[in-house]
Amino acid sequence: MSTPAMARRGFLKGALGIGALAAAGACAPGGGTSAAPSKLAKPTTTSSASAKGEITIWNRSGDLFKVFDAAIGKFREAYPGVKVNHQAVDIDAKLANTLISGTDVPDGSFWDDAKIGGQSEHLYDLTDLISPYRDKIAPYKLSVNTVGGKIYGVPWDLDPGLLWYREDILQDAGVDPAGISTYDDLLTAARTIKEKDPKTRPIHLDKNPFLGQLWLEMLANQQGTSLADAQGKLRLESAEYRRTLGWIQDAVKGELVTHAPYLEAADINTLDSGQQVFVPWAIWWSFAPQQLLKATKGKWRAAPLPAWTPGGARSGAMGGSSFIIPAKAKNPELAWLLYEFLCFTEPGYTAVYGPNSIYPGGLSTSVPSFSPALRPDKPLFKPIDALGGQDLWKVAVEAAATIPAAAPLPVWWAQSVDYLGDNTQRLIEGKMSPDDVIAESAKKIQRNLIDRS
């Protein structure tokens, strides 16, 4: 009845041997990945009626999903043969992993511009398809979707930075918002307001390191630069960043700053109490007076950002998303038809930005990046009551037109927050100088991120 020792050992050896062979043979990272990305050609279908098939499209959950769901309904009216399986997915958590593993890949997805550059090898090269629209797309959006001269995302929204301000407080202090044309003017206006009411800390600076760095990049973009150039070379050591960080330091030293985390309790309270008067932030801040600021709803207004130098650009981009088509999509041509419809046709972008059942006044947290959609005289969303009936569309499209081009966001951008984002916070807290922020951040980003990417 006893089992020979050799048999047991032999079995274990065999099992281990098979395991080791399998592991050695199949454990090569990246072995199954195509190094050369595919180029997507123009769909062969000649009419909308002949396009047939089913596509799976990933989108974010929440109200935006409902808005896109309705817009996809319009697409299906134009392309009745295309069935769209529209799914709400935690894209930040799932898309990159799905692209890497290559299983259950959607035919198209919404994605942050910041993520596209790092995964371009898993995406279709859309250069030829976008070519007819190229001249009509905001230069910033084209640049952040371009890697090595090829375009990997269908540029969607543009998020211009604006100067949000309390109109009533400026009036009381005798400050004309139209006169705030440079960042020095903004400091002067803040000092005037503080002299009238010493309790105010008029300018919002954000306490969240990630958002703080995104904001810093908006100010850099406004000056035509960004953290890295198109080749991935660091450009932190520059007059533009030094100027921006110096301005922050001046604002802090003048006690003109409320340092609060974006729209958390401390921020909302100081916005509603009148302590904060100026919020230089992206257009998506419009959500705050519409939904969060109960006491000051109707008192906020928007203007273009001040310029860094007289006559300079009056806005920079802060955030934004595009649509990607994975290289392993089953029906990439049909996905392109959907995104072409949404981004480059009037019924498409109007269905998203115009008045709808989710947003009766229209979607006012960004503007399209396709210039024919950006006509000041033909607004997609309506004037906003929470901004005293101001025509935010006109302000936003005029600001958006001045946004300079940029460079694709490097794959390490999010990791750089541990250095530049944290050090910017230290500057705001008076623990670092602008030179320290630049030197310390550049050293660590170069060593830990760029040299290893």
Next chain:
Amino acid sequence: MAGLTATTARRAAIGSRRLPRLSPYLFIAPFFVVFAAFGVYPLMYALRLSFTRWRGAGEATWVGVGNYVYLLTNPDFWASLGNSAVMWLLIVPIQVVAGLGAAVLLANARLRLRGLFRVAFIAPFVTPLVAMAQVWIVVFDEDYGLVNHVLGLVGLPAVGWLTSTAWAKPTLALLFLWKTTGFAIIILLAGLQAVPGAVYEAASIDGASRWRQFWSLTVPLVRRSIAFLVVVQTLAVFQMFAEPYVVTEGGPYGSTTTAGLYLYEHISASDLGTGAANSFLLVLLVFGLSLGAVRLLRPKEEVS
């Protein structure tokens, strides 16, 4: 013909002898297949990945021990281990003492409302962590939190519980203690209940006080349970991820970036080779710490 028949019969006999020998292995084979697919293969894959630089696209570049050297010479890596070590000091000793005290109380049959206390201690352990973390964020908010409000009532200044480098770790440690001390109590209570009552009776007859019984009987007899608890909680503390991820995002200034969160940051940034190397370094560290704890807390008779 006769010879052929005999050979066939012999082969059949050998076959029938082999079959019973093989059958146990066939029965346990499904486990090994699943273990190989979901245990060995990912482990080998990760090991090979740790020697490469790969961001999830294109061919991986072989860098030898480059990722390990990078991590071992990177102050951020050591800072993450330091953060976890401080968290360990703030959590495990307190949890062992508090857990043992609570277990002794709950083991007392004369304790009134014993069932209620048991439920109260266990409830946080079964509550979803993210829900508890949200409560922590609200209660310890610097400007509008309940704790600072109470401090304000007695004239004390507000504290940046989650926004200062000095207090963020203790506040997170408190969340971890609140969440997992129920588990510690279960383990220690099970250990206590395995101690025969006759031992205490004999000690009482010999005149040993309650305190003396606790130190000379209870603690030595639940030493295995304490060792198990220390090992499991050491693993948990060094792998701690959800608490800092939800409550502080590793801040302020990386002061709550634990070893587990630091590892995740590499993976979320698609720096997969470094993430894999970090995993193996962490495994080695936790293995060493666990081994040390087991040896240290081993009952004396096993040591001798």
